[in-house]
Amino acid sequence: MIRKTAGLVLSSIRYKDTSIIVKIFTRELGLKSYLVNGVRSMGKGSKMALYQPLTLLDLVVYNKENSGLQRISDAKLQRAHQRIPFDFSRTSIALFMTEVINRSIYENYQNESLFDFLTESVIILDQGEALLTHFPLVFLIEKAKFLGFSPEDAEGFLLESVHQPFSDQELPQILDYLERLLSDKYKCCDKVPVGLRRKLLDHLLDFYSQHMENSSSFKSLVVIRQVLE
Structure with missing residues (x-):
C-alpha cells in the first residue's frame, strides 16, 4: 500500500556499494527502516543530502505489513536547515x-x-x-x-x-x-x-x-x- 507521510530522518548506514538503509520516524506510520538504492552514487542526481540526521521530509512510501525493510517511492525536502x-x-x-x-x-x-x-x-x-x-x-x-x-x-x-x-x-x-x-x-x-x-x-x-x-x-x-x- 502506498502512503503519504511526513518523516524525520534519524540515521542511516551504508548498504552495498551505492545504497543505504535509513531509519525515519514518520508521523503516520511510526519508526520505519527504508532501503534506498543508488543514493550514494556520484553526480548531480545524488540525494544523499536528504538522509542526514534530523532532516524533515515529505514522503511517499510503500508500506507492507510484516515487512522489516520498506521502500520509498518519493522523498522531498520539507524545509532546508539554515543553521x-x-x-x-x-x-x-x-x-x-x-x-x-x-x-x-x-x-x-x-x-x-x-x-x-x-x-x-x-x-x-x-x-x-x-x-x-x-x-x-x-x-x-x-x-x-x-x-x-x-x-x-x-x-x-x-x-x-x-x-x-x-x-x-x-x-x-x-x-x-x-x-x-x-x-x-x-x-x-x-x-x-x-x-x-x-x-x-x-x-x-x-x-x-x-x-x-x-x-x-x-x-x-x-x-x-x-x-x-
Missing part, C-alpha cells in the same frame, strides 16, 4: 537529540504527538529562537512527557530518581531552575551556573536510563557538555 549544519553548537545538539530519540523509541513505534514535538524542536533549534545552553535540558524534560514517564512537577524529577546528585545547598536552586524550564520551555533565559546545568544534564540522562532498556552511556555526552558552557 544546524553550519553551527557547531547546533550540530552538537542535533546529534545529541538524534541519539536520545534513537535510544527511546523502537521499530514501528508510532506517536503523532511526539513527532509534532520533535519537528517543532528541530525548527526552533534551526531558527535560533532558543538559548542553546538550556536547549538539551528542555528537550529531555519535554520529551519525557510524550514517552509516558515524566513526573507531574519539578520535584518529581528528583524524588522519582534512584540517585540524588545535588547537595542540600543546591536543591532550592535546582528546583527553581527545573520549574522555570517546565514553564518557559525553549524560551527559558535564566542565568544558571554552568556546573549546575551540567549536573542537571547528567541527572536527566540518568533518569532516562532508569526508564529505558538501554542504560549504556551516551556517546554525545562529552560534546553536549561543552554546549552548556
